[in-house]
Amino acid sequence: MFDSVLVANRGEIAVRVIRALRAFGIRSVAVYSDADADAPHVRLADEAVRIGPAAARESYLSIERVVEAALATGAQAVHPGYGFLAENADFARACDKAGLVFIGPPAEAIEAMGDKIRAKLTASAAGVPVVPGRTEPGMTDDDLAAAAEEIGFPVLLKPSAGGGGKGMRLVREAAALREAIESARREARGSFGDDALLVERFVSNPRHIEIQVLADAHGNAVHLGERECSLQRRHQKIIEEAPSPLLSPQAREAMGRAAVDAAKSVGYRGAGTVEFIVDGETGDYFFMEMNTRLQVEHPVTELVTGVDLVEWQLRVAAGQPLAFSSVDITGHAVEARVYAEDPTRGFLPTGGTVLALREPTDVRVDSALRVGLTVGSDYDPMLAKVIAHGATREEALRRLDAALGRTVLLGVTTNIPFLRALLSDVDVRAGALDTGLVERKLDGLVEHGVPDEVLAAAALERQLALGGDDPWDQPGGWRVGEHAWARWRVDGVDVRVRGEEVVVGDGEPMRLRAALRDGDLVVGTRRYAMARDGDVLWLGTGGRSWALAETERWDIASRARAEAAAGPVTSPMPGTVLLVRAALGEPVTAGQALFVVEAMKMEHTVTAPVDGVLAEVNVRAGQQVALDQTLAVVVPHEE
Template sequence: MFDSVLVANRGEIAVRVIRALRGLGIRSVAVYSDADADARHVRLADEAVRLGPAAARESYLSIERVVEAALATGARAVHPGYGFLAENAEFARACDKAGLVFIGPPAEAIEAMGDKIRAKLTVSAAGVPVVPGRTEVGMTDDDLVAASAEIGFPVLLKPSAGGGGKGMRLVRSADDLREAIESARREARGSFGDDALLVERFVDNPRHIEIQVLADAHGTVVHLGERECSLQRRHQKIIEEAPSPLLTPERREAMGRAAVEAARSVGYVGAGTVEFIVDGATGDYYFMEMNTRLQVEHPVTELVTGVDLVEQQLRVAAGEPLGFSSVELTGHAVEARVYAEDPARGFLPTGGTVLALAEPEGVRVDSALRVGLTVGSDYDPMLAKVVAHGATRAEALRRLRAALGRFVLLGVTTNIPFLRALLADEDVRAGDLDTGLVERKLDALVAADRPDEVLAAAALERQLSLRGDDPWERGDGWRVGEHAWTTWLIDGVPVRVRGDEVSVDGGEPVRLRAAVEGSSLVVGTRRYAMARAGDVLWLGADGGAWALTETRPAEVAGTAAAAGGGPVTSPMPGTVLVVRAAAGDEVTAGQPLFVVEAMKMEHTVTAPVAGVLAEVRVRAGQQVALDEPLAVVVPHEE
């Protein structure tokens, strides 16, 4: 076994691997960019090495710098985690050339499965069913257009390289095809350095089921059952579970055999995942791709099999044979991914500084969060994973939803309330899943409005903060004999307070007793976690978190006037990739004006109204903040 391993990744997976190394008595070496200098994985490791600036290409994606860090610290092996260089054959070869063990499959297997076109051809030759489509090498835009017409809409454009839904585009009509090809190529080029695309028939409302495999260097390949990953947004998973509520033991064994054959076809060694699209109506399954690395959702497999996949990766890489030829599945496990994103705004990435944090106990939490952590736009927005195990599926779902309700994270808007709503959905509870469920039910799953009780709590906290020992110095409307009504504008909503009475937006007054207890605000029978960042008060309860700002009437009026003037703002913090119009141009409502990228995701910003583009305030390559003005459109009537 190795005595020292460098972890070539960041965030929660780096923390996960470092803890596994510590459990085996192996010295851990972390790497970090300037953005992660004080990150949790850096603090946890035995040693840490700076790679470079925040940009991933100059730090975590720099093969030369990672290899140099491993050699300089005396590491004998490198664990790539997932993402970044985990599926990079060039990196695997560079490690081997430097005398380092790459904890992953051979470079040839990475190349065979990392190129989706080559992967489909390889597994098809091994008898594994594949999704119908065109998987030719070097297809031009015209080739893709012709192939799509031949296959029939809807079609799915997919980058030949990479994974995680990056660069994938669902196209339902020929009118949208060329723009989708352009966007998919650009995102694939930025994420993987390769803009080659393939096109497949889109299976409406399929199920996404994957098989975990392990292979040693002595010829043994085993599967560890399946994971259901059908609950997705933007082709990226958000809730995963093991086993799948769809599969019978017979179907599980058949798909397991197909996954083993797919792994054998490329001489696979290590942990990997074979992903299938399954027709929920017929049960027919098709090979989609193989991820030649550890998966984000690996904890659910660990909880139902009792197999530590990271430990097995290390042992296989050290030359040890697998000590088993099959596994038994016990109980049920469900994982939820906590993202820095706003589901009410189309799952756009958010950001901020973690002001308060309490991760739930009684379940597994894989996380790199800490108070003071700044969540920026440089990397993927996933913050943590919460995983629950139960004797039954119903118990696991119940435990996970309850745990998310105990999760306190203030300072960054997350998807936790959305996850709790999704776990409570009747179709999810019944196991009636497909990859389109989230999109169909999004409006019902997203609570965009702040409850009145939260606005009332913020006004009461503001009132309490102004009370002093001297009644003549109080700012809470105190008068001799009784309090007077005081009106606060909380995010533009008038909230009137008099003593323990509160009226929100002209509603009937309600009597609520409020008190500050340490870092909590107790209002009636409800306890809120509380934190301040300048003029913003954060309140959190039942997994939800609200950022509330006291505003003045003039500011509210100014905002409303600006909204009527057609401002164009950035929907997320990130980088302007494309500027499609110039000042003075005539624009129509919905016309694409900018492309903003953050955390490996592109978003097209359109004109809110028809009119004239009075000014453009940004240029391509410029960093922008959430809601930062990009341009101003003057409507024709003005």
Template sequence: MRMFDSVLVANRGEIAVRVIRALQAMGIRSVAVYSDADADALHVRLADTAVRIGPAAARESYLSIPRIIDAALSAGAQAIHPGYGFLAENTEFARACAEAGLVFVGPPADAIDAMGDKIRAKLTVQAAGVPVVPGRTQAGMSDDDLVEASLEVGFPVLLKPSAGGGGKGMRLVHAESELRDAIESARREARGSFGDDTLLIERFITNPRHIEIQVLADAHGNVIHLGERECSLQRRHQKIIEEAPSPFLSAETREAMGQAAVEAARSVGYVGAGTVEFIVDGASGDYFFMEMNTRLQVEHPVTEMVTGVDLVEWQLRVAAGETLDLDVSLSGHSVEARIYAEDPARNFLPTGGRVLALREPTDVRVDSALRVGLVVGSDYDPMLAKVIAHGRTRAEALRKLDAALGRMVLLGVTTNIPFLRALLRDPDVRAGALDTGLVERKLDSLVSAEVPESVYVAAGLERSLVPHGDDPWDQLGGWRVGEHAWATWRINDVDVRVRGDEVVVGSGDPVRSRAFLDGDDLVVGTRRYAVARDGDVLWLGADGHSWALTEAEFLVGALGAAGGSAGPVKSPMPGTVLVVRASAGDSVTAGQALFVVEAMKMEHTVTAPVDGVLTEVQVQAGQQVALDQPLAVVVPHEE
């Protein structure tokens, strides 16, 4: 076969941009698809042509097989690259492409089917001699079966959906008393994410490292591996920072795991790029097959950086019938950080907003679909970009990545960048002493919701320097005959007073600091802040951090009908109310589950803040809610 002339990219965000850039480099015409939410997205702007496929809801656009196929045929594409997520591991989609005369840039449908079902996958690779995690992998287990299996395996256990991946529907259960609620929640999330609520159960390895092997196979029987990636730094069972090679593996273990991965791929007749994931006991070094991702991985750039192999290019070459002729060797070290629209200080709950200012580092690799004006909503996954650094040594790569994140400016959306920098500087991370529970254990020391006093100083000085509005009474600071007066603003419920170069934050002492504007930046002393405004919200950014500072008038008045001690119940994230578990008038106890809110395929249970009576319920199942939107009010019994 000759190389394709035109390829449709059935995805969005940074992976769509990544694939389109590869197509451009190979001289292949690119076709983008987009939902109404993405009409002006970067991948749409970059592609040679773009086709609308439906409204914002993924099930009516990016997950609609007929609409994707129709878009490819109408645009004259010969092949479809699925990226990752959405339809990338969907057997019906791979078969629909073949039936329509389109080449699916991925493995055969039978291989997706075999590895997409975790139960079948474990049985298949076990027959090929690959070690698997102890557990029960029977199809169609009932809730009672899962409880019985958990008691057999012994706690802690890991509930996992048989279909899909990415940590969706996965639950770690420490005791029998938690099990049935976890099963219910895992089934609901798995059903919503993959259309299949089948669960399996595995022993939870208590000192686990997550290490995966990149494989590449052609249609002529050749299968190779390209080394491993260490993916142990995770939150909510989803990766945050990945690196290649692993600081844990010896050359002998690397080769043994690589050959096990090759045999796992051979066992299902694999073709294309794929990843075999292993859980490795950090104490013994024993490794067990977890699953195979039959697609390109989010973290594929670190493998590309240490091998010099363009995996997307080889996906296309293999799909076009070419034979693998690669001689793979590893050079240096690479580390990747995923930038998410989420708030680590609020247990990594998704955020959103409009990108007001953006500066991406230019001396490292950045895979991104960000642009100024982009609206980050709750329709899709919260990952925004990836920053990837390469160095001669692991220490050099870590330093480069940390420095690059410090130069990144992203205002208008709260992200995890400060958390990533703290994680990269953690002593255990620097030493390579990793496991999948590290982030959870150290979370309190890695995040902070506090706004530094220096930021309030900068905000007060910015308010004095920059005219806001046309009314002369709103301009600059206070003034009276013979002297400057103090000008006072309420910023994030903190009083900030400014007089000339003096600033008082709250009840603190005056601080002297000179400030001036330099282009779009505010320079305060020796520190430079990026600045952007969105109505009455001032965004400041420095060293990878960003702060949203809301200005408000002094508010005096009643606390509200519910009373000063009432417990408001608010939505922790923008999303959809899935479940309402209580009604107005119900007596509730602190910690009792009241609502389940879902956003970006993530569920969060909202609980009662105090013991009392639920005096009002302000939402219903299926309703869209905003961040911190009131859901209900709980009044303590004594009131």
């Protein structure tokens, strides 16, 4: 076994691998960019090396700097985690050339399966069924358009390199095809350095099921059952489980054999995942791709099989043979990915500083969070994973929901409330899943606005904080023999308080008693975690959180923004302006694309709110922008 291993990644996967190394007694070396100088994985490792600025291309994606760090620290091997360089054949070769063991498959296997076009051809040659489509290398835009017409809409555009939903576009009609190709190529080029695309039939009512495989250098390969990954948004998984509620034992064995055959066809070594798309109506399954690395959702497989996949990555890389030829599946496991994103704004990335944090202790949590951590727009928005195991699927779902309800994360808007709503959905509970479920049910899964009870709690907290001990100082308007109304402006809403009576806006009076206990705010029967960020009060309960502005200054600013909402064009997320598609003084129409903003490997097109003239353009391509920053101003024609 190795004495020292460098972990070429960041975030929760770096923490996960470093902890596995510590369990083995192996010295760990972390790498970090300027954005991660004080990150948890840096603190946890035995040694840490700076490899560049925040931009991933100059740090985590720099093969030269990662290899130099490994050699300088005396590491014998490199674990790539997932993402970044994990599926980069050049990186695997560079490690080998430098005398370092790459903890992953051979470079030839990465090339064969990392390129989706080659992967489909290889799998098909091995007898594994593939999705109908066109997979020729080097297809031009015209080739893709012709292939889409031949296959018939809807079709799926997919980047040949990489995965994770980056650069993937669902196209339902010919009119949208050319713009989708342009956007897919640009995002693929930015994420993977390769803009080659393929096109394939979009399977109706699809389920996304993947098979975990392990293979050693001695010709042994085994599958460890499947994971159901059908609950997705933007082609990115959000909740995964093992085993799938769909597969029979016979189907599991057939797909497992196909996965092992696909792995053996490229001389695979280490941990990998073969992904299938399954027709929910017929049960037919088709090979999609092979991920030549550890998957984000690997913990659910570990919990139901008892196999530590990182441990076996290390053992296989050290030359040890597999110690088993099959596994037993016990119980059920479900994982939820916690993202820095806002489901009410189309899952756009968010950011901020972690002000308060409480993570559940009775389930597995893979996390790289800490109080004081700044969540920026440089990297993927996933913050943590919460994973629950139970004797039955129902028990696992119940335990996961309860664990998310006990999670407190203030300072950064996350998808935790959305995850809880999704776990409670009747079809999810019944196991009637498909990859379009989230999109169909999104409106019912997202909570808009702030509940009156929360606005009332914020006003009561202000009253408690400013009241003091002298009744004459009480902001509740205390007078001899009576209380007068105290008026608060919470997040633009008028809240009146008189004793235990609270009225929010024009609503009915509520009777609420408030108190502070161990730093939390208790209002009635509900307990809120609290944190402050300047004039903003963060409250959190039941896995939900709200950022509430309380000052008149904020109210005036919000009102001014609301009154001028038709004109300003603002950024929907913190990120980088990729494209500016209109010039100063140019006439524009409502819905016309004006800018493309990218953050955390996700693109968003910003459009004109009204017909008019572009009176201001305040940004240029390549410029960093903040959430809600004004990019331009459109003056309506009548003005």
